[in-house]
Amino acid sequence: MIKVEHAVKAFGRKKVLDNLSFVAEEGQIVGLLGTNGAGKSTMLRTIAGLLRLDQGEITIDGKQPNLTTRAMINFLPDVDVWYSWMKLSDAMKYMRDIYWDWDDSKASHLLDFFELKPSALICEASKGTRAKMKLLLALSRQAKYLLLDEPFSGIDPFARQQIAQAIVEDFVEEGQSILITTHEVSEVEIMLDEVLFIHEGKLLLNGNVEKLKQASNQSLLEIVKGAYELARV
Amino acid sequence: MHAFRRLLLTELRNRRNTTLITLGATLFLNALIMIVTYQADLYPDQLGFVMTLNIVVLVAMLLIPFLHGFTAWREEWKNQSIYQLLTLPVLRTHLLFAKYISILLESVLILILTFASLWLQYELSDGQLYRAEPLTTFDWSKALFVSKLVLSAIGIISLCSLSILLGKWIRKLSLLVTFLSLASGMLVSAVIYATLPSVFSLFVLVVAFIALSYYLLDKKVDVS
């Protein structure tokens, strides 16, 4: 379980996380939605151990972000992090050596599913292909927590669909906990258990997607917009 | 250990092309010097000129691993692979040492080429270039001297990484911070060594630089 309590983080004078608190239960897919710069990526990076909070506390299975939690977490950043000389096979070798929970059979299944070539250079691939490569490298592990930062951003609808399907398939098989940040609400709607809507570092909405829809008979986008309008008042 | 080996191999592969070029340049320049040695009339001042050439080339070539001490980290930030490195389930010390070892390796390779070249030049000059006996006999004071050199090399490399990490922590004027840290670090080291010119003080300095680098990398540096 990931618990965030009263997280505050400022870059210079701007508060990117403003007293944010939530709990992500195990075995759930949680969506962090929000406008650009709302603090979603920052939140994910803090959980992954890349940033430290100014105030507040994050615990992953009761532990502060440290070496042990880093082994439990799989963080897929929204930027490209692989070296320019690396082919997909090089990156797979890299992951296999560094992470003990790398699963070769999963990797070959995803290679087929995404139709990727191991000999392809990562940095030369198109945006959609790169996204699939990154997801392959993330899903081929059996980490307990999967943090996906904007996995759909800037990708064509067909690739997005493949990526969404791969995520759900993996979740059905592994039952790990997934946190996804995105602004593509419609992409993730049907795969989410819980939704968190963040705006300017504050949590405006938090709840189970199905229950929210049942209560208000609106699409998730409309529910989220409603919360946004309410906050602006 | 798997993980560290992979980190190190990746580090070396990152630098593979520049290292090969550096070694190639070293070979080329040393070959030129050997030609000069071979053709030089064996007057003492001509040979003195050759030795100066050797020193100049060695220092110039060693500048490259020295700069690498900075660029190794700057590249990680520019390439954004720092996101990857800092989320890996490896100790931050592994990250530091992988870089240190790759830089040392590069320096050692340059030194090996240089020593080979010096030996050839010695042969070419029929033993006139320099006195060989001090180099081939062993005694403890020489071993101590060599270990001081090695420690100083490690010290410089760790000071470089410390300075770069300081610059990354204090975002404003990071280049200035790096430069000031480097300069003051060298000054402090020189003063300490002048006061206590022993292996022990060098050792303490190296440990301090490494510990500070570790502290910055683990606790202070933010990836924006």
Add this chain to the structure above:
Amino acid sequence: MEFNQKEPIYAQIIDDIKIKFINGTYRPGQEIPSRRELAKELGVNPNTIQRAYREMEDMNLIVTARGQGSFMTNDLYVLDTLREEAMNHAVSQSVELLRSFGKPDEEILDAIRRYLARGSS
């Protein structure tokens, strides 16, 4: 299957299976995709599918045998009840719509008779 964005997904899945049952796509006793298979096929969160299946089990619409998968109920009474419900729902929707246009009940009945007399097209 297309999802509309306003209704909860689990409700839409239940409705879809009801329709398939009524129109004969799924026969009584026929095996339906397991929760996991359906989740993967539709790209929907398996917890949502789980809720749908649980409710359908409570309604006696489906039966899940441990380790054997999920099956449509063999109970024809359930099928008949569903058909009744569907028909009543369709009728009330059409009639209320026409009433809201201001059509008197006599005209509505005549229109239905004329339509039925045309036979199936």
